[in-house]
Amino acid sequence: MKNNLLIRGFALVAALALIGVMLAACAPAAAPAPTPTAAKPAAPGTTPAAKSTAAPSAATPAAAKPPIKIGGIFDLTGGTSDVGAPYADGVKDFVAYINEKGGVNGRKIDLIGIDYAYKIPQAEEAYNRLTTQDKVPVIMGWGTGDTEAMAPKITKDKIPFMSASYSEHLVKNVQTNPYNFMIGVTYSDQMRVALKYIKDNYKGAGNPKVAFIYNDTGFGKSPMQDGKDWAAKHGVDWVDEEIVALTALDSTSQLLNMQKKNPDFAIIQETAMATATVLKDAKKLGVKTKFIGLNWASDEKVIDLAKDAAEGYIGAIPFAFISENAPGLQEVKDFNKAKGVDWNKHNIRYVQGWISMKVMAEGLKQAGDNLTGEGIKAGLETLKNYDTGGVTAPITFSPQSHKGALKMKLYEVKGGKWVPFTDYIQAIE
Template sequence: MKIKIKKLMWLTLAITLTLLLVVGCGSQAPKETPEKKSGEEAAPPEQKEPIKLGAIFDITGATGDVGAPYADGAKNYIAYLNSQGGINGRKIELIDIDYAYKIPQAIEAYNKLVKQHKVVAILGWGTGDTEALVEKIRQDKIPYISGSYSENLLEIETHPYNFLVAPSYSDQIRFVLQWIKDNWTDTSRNPKVAFIYNDTGFGRSPIEDGREFAQKIGVDLVDEEIVDLKALDATSQLLNMKKTEPDFAILQETSNATATVLKDAKKLGLTTQFIGLNWAADEKVVELAGNAAEGYIGVIPFAFPYEDLPAIQEIKNWVESNGGNWAEKNQKFIQGWVSAAVMAEGMKRAGDDITGEGIQKGLESIKNFDLGGLASPVSFSAESHRGALKARLYQVKDGKFVPLTDWMSLPER
């Protein structure tokens, strides 16, 4: 009997201990939630994937005199856009490569951007390289806005992803020739013109169209001279030109070569009126040529940083607030800014379809895109990628380019 009682006591004790363990394990005090410290922000929402935009720039090559500030403008616009939240909540990741104005390096850069970095669009640069990449651009469906305004890039069937944000070089030379004809007052003869250009795809781009248009409207083309992009002397070419006594000489060059021509023309006492297409007209020309640039005329599709425009003031404020020196920015900076802005507008209009085809359709939907006077309004369509239909002339007076004409429609081709 005593044994049974002892067994019962041990059994009761075992049950009691088991219950205590179960209750103890089930009633642990909850873990304390860390208190949010004063001023501590909540975790940011998950960031969306950036949109990858490629860029092929000439910063150190033969056209670096205008290519470097253009690239600077494009980069600054992308930084500005990202500071405003990007596009539809997505930042832009700009991946840029300096190809030094060498076509093989441009092709290599393109392949790297498309194959390795998977960019969905590209800001390009030169005529020769842009035209060399045409087939790749079409096959890869890469929207492409470059610094080249070659007329060839406007053929929609062969260039469905190339877009021009300024008048083509051919449009520009026709515009200048028409202005010469309209303002010529000597009824005894036609005005005489010479063409000065470099022997590159860029330099040659408008020449054939210029020849044809001059003949069509009654302007006599009396001479053509080749001046290298990096020429430090153009005396021999100008002496050849002098023999033909042109009233006007149209330049398809960049700043450095243009300044060389103007300085040598002054030394030789030439009275020819020089007129440059857009890459041959900016502050750099005036800086390099000095008083030899006085009276020089240029086709100006983009605003100068010193113009009194709200859009210019906004850019200036942003640049300076981010540590930039506005005094160092020139008109080619604005040109790069505008090119990037137009590409971004196409991306914005693409919505969630951030693909080559989506961005192409976005760009083609742009109608009278107001750039605040930085350039003429831009329009595209599925039938035309000729973004600008107006141009204007500026002339150097007292060391500064000032308006000579208002915006004028381009002549019929």
Template sequence: MGFGVLKAEGNAVTNHEIREEMETMKKTMKIAAMVAGLAMVLSGVAFSAESIKVGHLADLTGPTGDVGKPYAEAVQDYKEYINAHGGINGKKIDMQMFDYAYNKDKAINQYKKYKEDKVVAIEGWGTGDTEALTGFVSVDKIPYISASYSAHLTDPKKAPYNFFAAADYTTALRAGLLYLKENWKEKRAPKIVFIYPNVPYGISPIKGGKEYAKELGFEVLSDENVDLKAIEANSQLLSVKNKGADFAWIGGTTNSTAVILKDAKKLGLKTKFFSNIWGIDESTPKLAGGAEEGALVMAGSARYGDKVPGMALLTSVQKTPQVTHYIRGWVSMMVLVEALKRADKATGGKITGPAVKDALESFRDFDTGGLAPGKITYTATDHRPFMSVNIMEFQKGKPVIKKTMTLPRKAEWLGL
């Protein structure tokens, strides 16, 4: 076993000498443990031997990586901050990020590994993979906080373990439609076209959005599809021009939106564009080269540096200016951390997936310090966090908050 070096060639080691070596080893190990413990105390952190396992699925290199990367970085940054300040009541959050590159099959395979690792919750990403995993997380009782804001995920009857921390896509679209209609000055009906990628994320809000547009008195024109990886959209924008659309909804991400805006400007369109939450951000002026002027985005957060209480901590951790997607990633992890704290307290330190779900459903006006446009409430019958959206318009290369729209929490809109 190697308790020490033999005294001399051919001499046997005595029991007394073995005991002395063992006592020396015990003392050494005790001193090492004390030093390690002192180091943690001096750093302000004293973790227990336990850790809380959480999964993290992200798109860093796939077709939504342009917005996925800053979001994922914020999730990890907030985790690191919490771990550096005591974790969850002395327990470190063990959350390893996996880049599934927007490949649904990879996401499902990694989810199975997370299940084997006995994670108590998962920070997720896209709509296609999140909706594909909805049945799995429901059966396995693992809360899944996604960056997909598909309205389908807000109905606990269909998605009991799904949550997110922004207005759902359809609510955001409805808010944009209402804002445009309130500011419409002509007597005729405004004409609107929906431009989106033919993927679950792009399709998600279209049905509910069209129904509300018609209810408000819009003339709804035929759709146009622009892929997330599009490098041009001339034919689609020429069609929009020929239709005479007053407004156009963009349901892509920043790269494809910039393509749309640039081609629209080249073709001389007078159409007013308004975008989904992922479609326009602080990087758009560089991508669109000025074509973003006047475009609107249905933003789900404050802007970096805004004078809101929650911004002080965020900017102290991340000193480099960030896009709004980063802020939402921060808020998403803030929500999960709060749920873990509540679950830890409720279970006496034995956190489970159902306990995290119960904790999330106990949120009543949870305050993010103004980082989100509304206070978060989840109930056992409604997982919509809030019904508020910051309408931002790009003016001279910068997003300006025009209005915070808050819609009623209509029962008939749940999940649609």
């Protein structure tokens, strides 16, 4: 009997070992699935092989300096992965690009990226690992919900945090959030620009009626109150709010609800997937409302997914599309050409990741050897009218403002392409 138990015990240990083997076996099998860009090592600077190939061109004293560690909290598999994965690729590729050029101030960048699947608890976990285990002085973040939740910690730990969330709450008051940075125009400003466009272009009698389509996350709700306030102040009737989940494949019930209020315009704060769902369902139902998407709701993927349902859709966007001839895109194109990657398979999100990391690298450069959280913050705050070569409006950080770019353009989908129809415009309060 005893023996029997022991055998069972050993069988269990063997079974656990088997799991280990399966885990190892699992990994190569999973290899072909993800995108080819992800197949590249996250930070070539860390592997000895990459170091030795880069060494001859780089200055020899550079080898003595340790790499700069940068944390990355990305969404590769969660609710916003449709835009999060290309964004993360953009960040990684810029790091590879700058490391090939010899790094920042002669130091390589070592990017430690963690996928958090758009879950706040996992972002928290990733943040703890990055700050206590890897001891990174600075983090490239992602979502609104998680960044807002971690904001007090970021302030306490003095970790400059460049989020891809352009929630105005994060930069409204530099005193309360002194370490949160963003390059984009805030969601609230995107909303104000969209509402101003609606007000100016409404031909009917009375006030234009506006609906808001969002998702029940910090990201979706971020510009809602500011939008309502603006609408009330400038004579736009805010008639309806509808929740469509980020991964929704059907939005007919929400659109039918919305139709009862008969809005002239509807503003969408979603990512590509949900936006395409809304546009397709609207076409199917014959909804007459004109749709305007904020930054994350307006990209090439929406057109790919919604096809002709996207025709006439308007986007309020602070970044340049890859089809545009912005001089700032040339280096990105060249990098991809050298790597043998088809430029047209990238999209605006990839460029967004690239440019965010580029701005961060500029801050690191300005910080010089003072690579503490405070030093890097001061470095970023020296950026004044930083020219991104037409990819964004000029970017300015100062001790009073961490808002980055303030201006953006309006685009419309014409013939399956995004076409700008305004110059850079700035939101008014």
